[in-house]
Amino acid sequence: MYKKNYFAPIIMLRSVCISHFFITFRKIYCMMKLKSINIPVYVCFILSVLIVVFLFPMEAKFPYIEGNDLWTTLWQLGLIFGIFLLVGGLIACFFFYFYYLRKNIFLKKKDLFFSFLMMMIFIVLTEIGISYKLFGVYMIPYAIIPIVVRNFFDSRTAQMTHLITVLICSLMIPSPWEFVMMQVFVCMVTIYVLRDLTQRWQLIVCSFYILLTYILVYSGILLLQNGDFSEWDWNMLIYFGINFLLVMCAYPFINILERIFGYISNVTLIELSDINLPILRQLSEKAPGTFQHSLQVSMLGTAAAVKVGANPQLIRTGALYHDIGKIENPLYFVENRLAGPDPHEELGLVESARIITRHVPDGVKIAEKHSIPKTIIQFIKTHHGTGKAKYFYNSFINQFPGEPVDESAFTYLGENPDTKETAILMMADSVEAASRSLTDYSENSLRNLIDKIINNQIADGLLENAPLTFKNIKEIKQVFLERLLSVYHLRITYPEVKN
Numbered sequence: 106m107y108k109k110n111y112f113a114p115i116i117m118l119r120s121v122c123i124s125h126f127f128i129t130f131r132k133i134y135c136m137m138k139l140k141s142i143n144i145p146v147y148v149c150f151i152l153s154v155l156i157v158v159f160l161f162p163m164e165a166k167f168p169y170i171e172g173n174d175l176w177t178t179l180w181q182l183g184l185i186f187g188i189f190l191l192v193g194g195l196i197a198c199f200f201f202y203f204y205y206l207r208k209n210i211f212l213k214k215k216d217l218f219f220s221f222l223m224m225m226i227f228i229v230l231t232e233i234g235i236s237y238k239l240f241g242v243y244m245i246p247y248a249i250i251p252i253v254v255r256n257f258f259d260s261r262t263a264q265m266t267h268l269i270t271v272l273i274c275s276l277m278i279p280s281p282w283e284f285v286m287m288q289v290f291v292c293m294v295t296i297y298v299l300r301d302l303t304q305r306w307q308l309i310v311c312s313f314y315i316l317l318t319y320i321l322v323y324s325g326i327l328l329l330q331n332g333d334f335s336e337w338d339w340n341m342l343i344y345f346g347i348n349f350l351l352v353m354c355a356y357p358f359i360n361i362l363e364r365i366f367g368y369i370s371n372v373t374l375i376e377l378s379d380i381n382l383p384i385l386r387q388l389s390e391k392a393p394g395t396f397q398h399s400l401q402v403s404m405l406g407t408a409a410a411v412k413v414g415a416n417p418q419l420i421r422t423g424a425l426y427h428d429i430g431k432i433e434n435p436l437y438f439v440e441n442r443l444a445g446p447d448p449h450e451e452l453g454l455v456e457s458a459r460i461i462t463r464h465v466p467d468g469v470k471i472a473e474k475h476s477i478p479k480t481i482i483q484f485i486k487t488h489h490g491t492g493k494a495k496y497f498y499n500s501f502i503n504q505f506p507g508e509p510v511d512e513s514a515f516t517y518l519g520e521n522p523d524t525k526e527t528a529i530l531m532m533a534d535s536v537e538a539a540s541r542s543l544t545d546y547s548e549n550s551l552r553n554l555i556d557k558i559i560n561n562q563i564a565d566g567l568l569e570n571a572p573l574t575f576k577n578i579k580e581i582k583q584v585f586l587e588r589l590l591s592v593y594h595l596r597i598t599y600p601e602v603k604n
Contacts, residue, residue, distance in 0.1 A: 192273060199224070199269045207262055219366050220262070223250055224270045231274040242278055243344035246351040247271060247288050248315050251295045252302070253359055257368045260296050267292045287322045294318045303371045303418075308356055316349040369480040374422045377481065384475045388429055394440030395431045398537060399424055401592070405533040406526075409584045413577045415525040423484030423530055426477060430468025430485065434460055440541070454504070458497035458515045465489060465519045487527040488534050489517035490567040521570050528571035529581060532559050536585050546593035548586070555582050555589075 203211035203220070210216040227247060234242045250270055255263035271288040275281035299311045323341055327334055359370055380389065389396040403424035410417040435441040437448055437460050449457045468485040498515040522528040535558045543550060559582060562568055573581075 188276065191276060195269050195272055199265070202262075202265050207258075210258065210262065215366060216258075219257075219362075219368075220254070220266055223254060223266055224273075227270050228273055231277055235277050241340070241344045242274070242284065243287075243319070243341060244347045244351070246348050246355070247274075248291050248295045248311075248348075248352050249355045249358065251292050252299060252308070252311070252352070252355050253362065255296060255299065256302055256359060256370045257362075260300075263296060264292060283326050286326065287319060290322045291315055291318050301371060303375055305356055305372065309353055312349050312352040315352055316345055319345040319348065363478070367479045369419075369478045371418055373478065374418045377477070378418075378422045378425055380425070384429060384471070384477075385425060388432055392428075392431045392435035392438070392441045394442075395428050395435065395438060398440055399426075399428055401537045402427070402530065402533045405537055405585055405588050406529050408588050409529045409533065409581045410526065412580045412584050413525060413529070413573070415529060419480070420526045420530055420533075423481055423526065424533070426468075426472060426481050427484045427488040427530060427534065428464065428468065429471050430464035430466070432471065433464065433467045437461065438464075440538075454497045454501045455511070455514045458494045458501075461494045461497065462489075462515070462517045465517050483520075483524075484527055484530055486519045487522040488531050489519050490521040490531060490562075491519060492517055492562070492565060492567055521567050523570040523572075525572055525577075528568055528573055531567065532562065532581060533585065535559075535562065536589075540589055540593075546589075548590060551589050551593075552582075552586055555585050 199220075200211075203217060210220065227245060227250060230245050231242055234240050234245060247267065247270065250267040251260075251263040253263075254266050267288070271285055271292075275285050278284045294314050295311060298314045299307060302308065320342070323345075324334070327336060330336075356372070359372075363369060363373060380386070385396075388399070403421045406420040406424050407417040409415075410420045431438050431441070437457075452460070465485060465488075469482055472482045472485055493512070493515045494517070498510075498512075501510060501515070522531050536555055539554055539558055540546075540551065543554065559578065563578075
């Protein structure tokens with residue numbers, strides 16, 4: 106008897122989606138990155154719903170019904186429509202979360218794409234496990250979702266991404282209640298244990314906690330359902346063990362995502378801040394004064410970041426690299442000249458200014474040559490913004506009053522900061538450098554210097570794109586003052602022994 110089956114088209118399309126899933130998503134991301142297309146949000150929503158529905162394991166979740174009568178047709182269409190409603194509702198909640206609570210992610214296509222890619226990867230794996238019975242779903246390391254997303258964004262986004270993924274996957278699984286219960290517990294334990302991933306061993310510890318959580322929750326479910334362990338499935342321990350091993354492989358997965366999407370994790374930041382790295386060792390040898398300046402800027406910026414809720418580790422690493430362009434012409438920067446003639450005396454003011462401002466593009470080239478992440482290169486581009494080399498600019502105006510000035514010759518070839526971290530670094534860099542020219546390190550003298558420099562940066566429009574409030578700037582000034590006072594503190598003179 107002929108069997109009329111409305112699931113067949115979806116099953117066929119699902120197979121095509123699985124075979125081309127990763128290639129298609131990679132192509133879309135590359136096109137978005139090159140800005141060759143600009144996909145509207147509602148199109149992303151519709152595509153996401155369709156992809157998930159096409160991936161849905163209809164034949165595994167629902168048995169076929171023989172016959173081609175009206176009731177069979179309505180039953181199958183009703184199931185498909187129900188899946189559309191549930192999946193569409195969950196993905197809509199995901200969109201609304203970003204729109205209302207994480208606008209910064211919602212407005213960045215790359216970040217939004219990354220969040221949906223993380224979700225889709227595990228939906229595809231779940232579909233393969235259910236439909237083709239290649240592996241148990243409890244082998245799939247869903248805990249990698251909160252680990253990765255927390256590493257690049259925040260805990261709340263990590264929980265939301267994991268929850269939506271698990272709820273969609275539970276629609277495919279024969280025992281959804283037990284599955285959701287286990288995964289929710291695992292997600293919460295992962296986020297609590299791995300609040301800040303800075304070292305690899307933390308991932309191993311987290312994996313053990315995840316394994317223990319799976320075993321305890323599974324035991325609790327069995328006791329709740331049966332009152333004993335008579336139906337204990339020893340295969341589940343094997344699944345949990347494989348899951349444990351896969352979670353420990355999350356670190357290489359994070360590295361791959363960093364390279365694809367241009368993100369940077371705290372572990373990478375700590376590795377980059379090792380002063381024994383060749384590029385930083387070269388800076389300390391060729392431009393020792395600049396290297397010491399970078400360390401002081403790092404100290405100021407880190408303290409300010411903690412105060413205003415920015416990322417201190419990001420500023421610390423960015424500060425170490427922000428002046429690496431001075432490696433090319435170290436003696437043209439006063440902090441690297443111990444003695445001898447000033448090389449600027451043999452040059453005109455315009456040529457001197459060009460050498461000074463050139464250290465920004467030179468730094469970008471050096472960083473790219475050493476494969477430094479784009480996030481750190483942004484500190485090099487923005488630490489002077491589009492400001493001017495004021496010493497040579499003012500000297501030119503004083504020396505040639507009334508003559509037209511080619512301002513581009515005195516302007517840094519950079520970009521104005523657009524994050525808290527890059528803005529703090531700009532302020533710390535200028536304040537630290539200017540403080541070395543003082544002869545009086547009293548509190549009033551340092552306070553006046555800090556106010557003057559930061560107020561001038563605000564007046565020049567260098568900080569207009571930075572997400573800092575007036576309260577933040579006031580707090581940053583106070584932190585700079587306290588730190589500089591501790592650096593330039595008074596020391597007593599030790600008495601000599603009298604004969």
